[in-house]
Amino acid sequence: MSKIKDDIRRSEDLICMPAFYRNDKNIFDMIYPFTTENIKDMFSCFNFKDKDCLSVLGSSDQVFDMYLRGAKSVTAFDINPLTEYLFYLKKAALDANLTKEEYLDYFCYRGTDNYTIFQNRLIKPFDIRIFDKIAPNLKDNSYKFWMNLYSKYSFSTIRESARLFNNDEYFRDTLEHTVAYLDDDNFEKLKEVSKNIKITFINKDIKELVLDKKYDLMYFSNIIQYASSMFLKNTICDTAYLQRKIPLEAFRNYIMSFKDNLNTNGIIIIGYIYTIFDECYSNGLFNKAIRDEVFPLDKFNYYYFKSIDYYENPYNNMDPKKEKDACLVYKKI
Secondary structure: OOHHHHHHHHHHHHHHOOHHHOOOOOHHHOEOOOOOOOHHHHHOOOOOOOOEEEEEOOOOHHHHHHHHOOOOEEEEEOOOOOHHHHHHHHHHHHHOOOOHHHHHHHHOOOOOOOOEEEOOEEEOOOOHHHHHHHHHHOOHHHHHHHHHHHHHOOHHHHHOEOOOEOOOOOOHHHHHHHOHHHOHHHHHHHHHHHHHOOOEEEOOOHHHOOOOOOEEEEEOOOHHHHHHHHHOOOOOOOOHHHHHHHHHHHHHHHHHHHHHHEEEEEEEEEEEEOOOOOOOOOOHHHOHHHHHHHOOOOOOEEEEEEOHHHHHOHHHHHOHHHOEEEEEEEEOO
């Protein structure tokens, strides 16, 4: 079976069987519609101008924010082959010169009513009327992929949460605070450069990732929070402390194997850490003592910024433990 046929079959399987009924319930089979990270504030800590970057593809928002900030090139990897089709759909929406409101009306599912009244018409996520504006800018397999889905399913079924798309999605207002290109001025700026935006896509699990060039910045998103499931299998630990520590060490060692693919002064953003001060001693990533032992401050560094939870849940603003997210960073000297 060809790749496009296999990807279409995979997408149809997801649409026809909601996540609740799936035996494996693998969240990585579904597409993240938007980032779940405060990439706007985090990326402000770094210089992307004329940089060669590596990033998880995911929702594609990281890629667009990198290009917005002047990145020269972006190589994107993801275990999920369907993420590439969302990238080209979002890029086609930019090339179609949608307004920001149309863009958000089309892609956002989570909202007060899940619809917008636009020019006296009811507009819902993945509305066919907006897709008709986007479709002429889709090319090759991306065109075949989305046209096939629209020919077989209603747009509401395609975009329904926990089918093709993951239900881990923040409110529209939150996204406008935490994704730089969703600022009004930045959205127009991104549209101006969208014709030149492209990616080299690597459809691989991070543990199978092989790099053949050097980068100025690598971003591994929040994969660090899955260290236990990645590296603890078949490992016998004598104590609970080692059970929490060993996966973080294994993850560190694996990520640091990519430092040979860094240019001088290159940066690895090893991991995004949600509400970093909200400690959980049973979880190595959120246990400060373990984290500091595995990532000593003489070799690694943290950047802190407003948590995405701060914008999503205003009642948490009063809790200082939930106010900050952070990213863990290594810099090659």
